[in-house]
Amino acid sequence: MCGIGGAWGGRAGERVRRMAPWLMHRGHEGVGYAYMKGGEIALGEPRDDAEGALVHTRYSTSGEYGVQLQPVLAKYRDLEIAVVFNGTVVNYKRLGVESPSFDGDALAKALAREIWERGVEQGVISVYSKIVGAATLLALTPWGLLAVRDPRGIRPLAYRLYGEGVAFSSETVALGGGQEVAPGLAVLYGKRMAFWKIPPGEAKICAMELVYFAHPASILGNRLVADVRRALGRALAEVETHNFDVVAYVPETARTAAEAFAEALGKPLVDAVVKNRFAGRVFITPPHLRNPGDAFRAVPQLVEGRRVALVDDSLIRGTNIRTVVRLLKEAGAREVHVRIASPPVKWPCFFGMDFQTRRELVAHKRDVEAIRAYIGADSLIYLPLEKFRQILGSACYGCFTGEYPVQINVEEAEVSTRGA
Ligand SMILES: O=P(O)(O)OC[C@H]1O[C@H](OP(=O)(O)OP(=O)(O)O)[C@H](O)[C@@H]1O
Ligand SMILES: NC(=O)CC[C@H](N)C(=O)O
Ligand code: SF4
Numbered sequence: 001m002c003g004i005g006g007a008w009g010g011r012a013g014e015r016v017r018r019m020a021p022w023l024m025h026r027g028h029e030g031v032g033y034a035y036m037k038g039g040e041i042a043l044g045e046p047r048d049d050a051e052g053a054l055v056h057t058r059y060s061t062s063g064e065y066g067v068q069l070q071p072v073l074a075k076y077r078d079l080e081i082a083v084v085f086n087g088t089v090v091n092y093k094r095l096g097v098e099s100p101s102f103d104g105d106a107l108a109k110a111l112a113r114e115i116w117e118r119g120v121e122q123g124v125i126s127v128y129s130k131i132v133g134a135a136t137l138l139a140l141t142p143w144g145l146l147a148v149r150d151p152r153g154i155r156p157l158a159y160r161l162y163g164e165g166v167a168f169s170s171e172t173v174a175l176g177g178g179q180e181v182a183p184g185l186a187v188l189y190g191k192r193m194a195f196w197k198i199p200p201g202e203a204k205i206c207a208m209e210l211v212y213f214a215h216p217a218s219i220l221g222n223r224l225v226a227d228v229r230r231a232l233g234r235a236l237a238e239v240e241t242h243n244f245d246v247v248a249y250v251p252e253t254a255r256t257a258a259e260a261f262a263e264a265l266g267k268p269l270v271d272a273v274v275k276n277r278f279a280g281r282v283f284i285t286p287p288h289l290r291n292p293g294d295a296f297r298a299v300p301q302l303v304e305g306r307r308v309a310l311v312d313d314s315l316i317r318g319t320n321i322r323t324v325v326r327l328l329k330e331a332g333a334r335e336v337h338v339r340i341a342s343p344p345v346k347w348p349c350f351f352g353m354d355f356q357t358r359r360e361l362v363a364h365k366r367d368v369e370a371i372r373a374y375i376g377a378d379s380l381i382y383l384p385l386e387k388f389r390q391i392l393g394s395a396c397y398g399c400f401t402g403e404y405p406v407q408i409n410v411e412e413a414e415v416s417t418r419g420a
């Protein structure tokens with residue numbers, strides 16, 4: 001999903017450098033910076049006294065894995081800008097940019113061209129009228145820092161004002177506070193100050209941000225993310241049908257929902273599965289480096305002879321859950337009952353997550369019983385879609401329902417994106 005950050009005004013360089021570790025749960029393939037000094041834009045780690053600066057933590061959805069490709073420096077005639085973005089541009093090969101290396105390259109170059117031709121306000125509106133997908137972006141421009149929240153609000157953005165400037169970030173936790181930028185709002189902050197709206201400006205935050213991606217201490221859609229996860233855990237307890245001795249969870253994100261689930265059922269929560277803190281997030285690790293067997297261990301002393309409910313926040317490719325069910329059984333658990341605090345993911349995402357084909361999804365062409373057998377669990381219960389929607393409200397549910405907030409042809413998009 002990528003983390004983006006930017007700052008303008010006093011200590012901009014220092015601000016973005018300090019933001020970076022607070023954005024790495026959104027992407028750890030690489031961290032890149034750009035800065036402006038003496039009116040010149042350059043790539044590289046900014047010094048404290050930069051006039052403006054950008055940071056990007058990458059979880060790629062386009063182009064090569066593991067290559068640091070953002071920020072992108074784009075030049076059109078005598079205009080130079082640096083761009084970071086969070087999201088996916090499905091039709092990036094059709095933005096009139098010659099041989100783009102990935103969607104971010106096409107987006108940055110198209111933005112430079114449109115701004116040069118039409119001015120900042122109309123240029124931004126024009127680019128967004130052409131792209132299919134989702135994009136929240138930050139850019140260093142000759143006039144200051146440009147910030148644009150995705151017009152459907154699918155990808156997040158927050159800001160915080162300081163006496164001497166401003167900072168923007170994917171998440172409030174990285175700013176140590178701040179407020180959300182409204183969907184479709186564009187802001188120019190610096191030598192010129194402006195803000196304007198890009199249609200349609202709907203509030204459709206990615207449901208998966210609330211389930212898994214965002215930091216639990218961030219505010220999204222005016223709610224603390226951890227509160228939403230607790231509500232999902234409580235709702236999951238309402239549909240429980242089995243009895244068990246202890247509640248375990250797949251670390252780390254599922255802990256919040258599991259705690260609420262265990263509380264609601266009056267069962268003890270145990271740290272029966274541990275995750276190496278240096279392993280990072282398995283799901284956003286590039287496929288050739290993903291290794292759940294190295295990331296997790298089960299603790300036999302906590303599960304031997306017991307019936308275990310194993311909670312996870314989401315089940316997408318099944319990588320984590322298959323490993324953890326096996327580890328618990330090997331550690332002596334008598335039964336392992338898997339509980340997922342969100343509904344089955346049956347459809348790809350074309351808006352900033354790297355599951356861009358149906359065939360890689362566990363729930364594609366499998367019913368719940370077939371999934372249970374595939375993951376080796378004794379029983380499997382997902383949170384029903386209806387309860388999920390009641391808790392989340394207006395959001396993108398595309399990967400759960402196949403109904404996307406942007407018109408998309410799934411067959412075509414599977415091929416035009418990385419899924420090919
Ligand atoms: O079905 P899958 O394809 O395995 O994807 C879902 C799993 O991946 C994520 O965890 P991850 O290890 O990325 O991060 P976390 O430590 O934040 O839970 C998520 O929390 C689930 O555990
Ligand atoms: N997850 C993201 O936001 C990815 C951004 C962009 N599509 C890239 O691949 O770099
Ligand atoms: S399709 Fe799923 S992962 Fe993608 S933006 Fe929508 S809810 Fe989020």
Ligand SMILES: [Mg+2]
Binds near residue numbers: 250251252313320
């Ligand atoms: Mg997890």
